[in-house]
Amino acid sequence: MEQPADDAEWWKHAVVYQVAPRSFHDSNGDGIGDLGGLLERMDHFSWLGVDAVWLCPIYPTPNRDFGYDVSDFCALAPEMGTMEQLDELIARLHERDIRLLLDFVPNHTADDHAWFRASRSSRADPQRDWYVWRDGAANGGAPNNWLSRFGGSAWEWDEGTGQYYYHAFLKEQPDLNWYNPSVRAAMHDVLRFWLRRGVDGFRVDAAAVLAEDDLLRDDPPDPEAEEMPPPGRLKRAYSDDRPETLGYIEEIRAVVDEFPDRVLLAEVDVASGDPGRFYGFDTPRFHLPLNYVLLDCSWEPDALGAEIDAYFASVMSHGWPNWVIGSHDKPRIASKIGYDKVGIAAVLLFTLPGTAILYQGDEIGMPDVEIPRDRVRDPFALRVPGFGLGRDPHRVPMRWSPGPNADFTTGEPWLPMGAIESGSTVAEQAADEMSLLHLFRRLIRFRHSALCPRDSFRPWRNQAGVMLFERHGRAGRHLVAANLSGGRRLLDLKLRGTVAISTRPDREATRLDGPLELKRDEALVLHIESD
């Protein structure tokens, strides 16, 4: 595996490609993407040049939350495929120097998981305490006011045993009781099970919500959130991000560190404060608490520059930065900033210091797809309607080539494909060197050949709506210029150099010896000539 010269940890320079397997490629015509489909599409990963593939959950599931409700942590969903296929996938990716990361869902199980079935069978069951059971409040009703992220109370009454159980998400996703050492030991063994199979790490789901306040104190109202969807109207002071969770994360990390060279990505809310605690101080926690700044913040140039600066300021002393431009949970970058600016997002993603993470379809600029009412599948959309919270629009199947269902399936796709514009599929863009897909590929190659993880980073002042920063290292000085102004710009930077990469491929390798002209929505990397 090619190691960056000045930094041995592979994940620091890595490009991680997130796959939602249900929507990647279907090999058997049931309309659901699967491991067979991943095996068939393996060339896409190596052609693009990614270093790691992260798969959303592939475990047995009743699909109330599309795989994030796991019925058995150490098995595969029949519709995904077989263990033999997974072993083949790992082996064939490794042959290509590509790592495989799985999703680890520690906070909850599906309600048909054997552990929960035992736990709810009787108050005397040995696994009763594996989940969070409580009596109702003295005056009747749920034990406290905590809210499910997916709407309504976070407590569900169980008629059979006369108590409530806690669920941060759906009632069909009961929370595990992480205070219980047997639960932690069982979850550690889940990690070891996959690590022994050759998996290179995990993305840890809902990683900050493992523990809840043991006193069950009510969450206070959030005065700033009155207009928010109902699940967001309380501050999750006692039901989220408790100090105990950080200790459990350290234990998870220690298990992963039993195996060499593995990595932990984690879904936490880094925007809500100092992300340092998720990296750990003396005792390590996560390698990469995921950073969604590029997806969440405004793309007004000064605002974006300030967010990037604030993120670096909060992360640099603790750990390694990372950047994400897509996710199965968030509106697509192409829909957020417009297709014409996706090239700018790619330039930032691959040239800002830190690990780069993209989501399937970002490389062809896939947009969100409007889902007809009768095809909505996401429980979030169904349970909290009217706020545009549905995640189906970002989860529609990959578009491989023109033709029926964009060659995703020979059957009926589980979500609609949406209207597919000419030139928007992988095959068409692969055949067109001017395409977005080729830009992603060139940028990844450039990153691996000309940048090093610890090349210095120096922001410049934004000029006329153009964001500017410099990377300096073994391959010299590079200036990154991203024209977010919405118009053409001419900047007198008093520099000479050669365009290494541009969103306009025709100007690559051209010399600059005078003012820098940037077309609308252009971003480029200039190799600065030293005097």
Ligand code: NOJ
């Ligand atoms: C975060 C996952 O990314 C999301 O898709 C899921 O619904 C929740 N966690 C619950 O597991």
Ligand code: CA
């Ligand atoms: Ca299938």
